[in-house]
Amino acid sequence: MTALLVDSVLLRKYNVLCVQVLKEEAMQHWGPELATAPQIGIGIAAGIIAQTITFPLDVVRVRMQMAIKASVTQPAANQTAASPTANQPYQYNYKSTYDGLRSIVRASGPRGLFAGLSMAYMRVIPNSSISLTVRDYAMQAYDKVFVHNQDKQTV
Numbered sequence: 001m002t003a004l005l006v007d008s009v010l011l012r013k014y015n016v017l018c019v020q021v022l023k024e025e026a027m028q029h030w031g032p033e034l035a036t037a038p039q040i041g042i043g044i045a046a047g048i049i050a051q052t053i054t055f056p057l058d059v060v061r062v063r064m065q066m067a068i069k070a071s072v073t074q075p076a077a078n079q080t081a082a083s084p085t086a087n088q089p090y091q092y093n094y095k096s097t098y099d100g101l102r103s104i105v106r107a108s109g110p111r112g113l114f115a116g117l118s119m120a121y122m123r124v125i126p127n128s129s130i131s132l133t134v135r136d137y138a139m140q141a142y143d144k145v146f147v148h149n150q151d152k153q154t155v
Contacts, residue, residue, distance in 0.1 A: 011054045018046035019132050039133045047128025051120055056113035058120070060100035067093055 022042045026034055034042075094100035104112045 010057065011050050014050035014053050015046050015128060015132070018049045019043065019136075022046055023136075036133065039136055040129045043129035043132035044125050046132060047124040048121060050128070051124045052114075052117065055117050055120060056101060056104075057097065059104065059113055059115060060094065060097050063100060063104075064094055 019042055022045055023034070023039075026038050026042060030038060094103060101113065108115070
């Protein structure tokens, strides 16, 4: 549960942080009003960066969930649960998120923390590009309607 919360919170925070940094750089290069294409590009880049940073926690979370599922669905002690690798039982018995990270590095090396990252990109690229672009347009619309109206009232 901790891995899920940390992974979700960090992914969102890094996504927004990356968007802000990339957007500031783009605005210096192209001017204050960004077209849709650069905003989509910023969303894609931010999603890839945030996913890459937080992916090791996602790997641990998924493996912890698979171990719980295997222990619940395993019919008997002498039978194995269905697993993606040759009907062997899941052997991911991590005590904590840190223990999971350490165990994966010991067993598979640092590359093991990023197993499946390319498939995660396939999900993140459209998700972050669309959601962050819509977020930016919504914030601009909010500023035009509410902030602009407040400025008129105070004058």
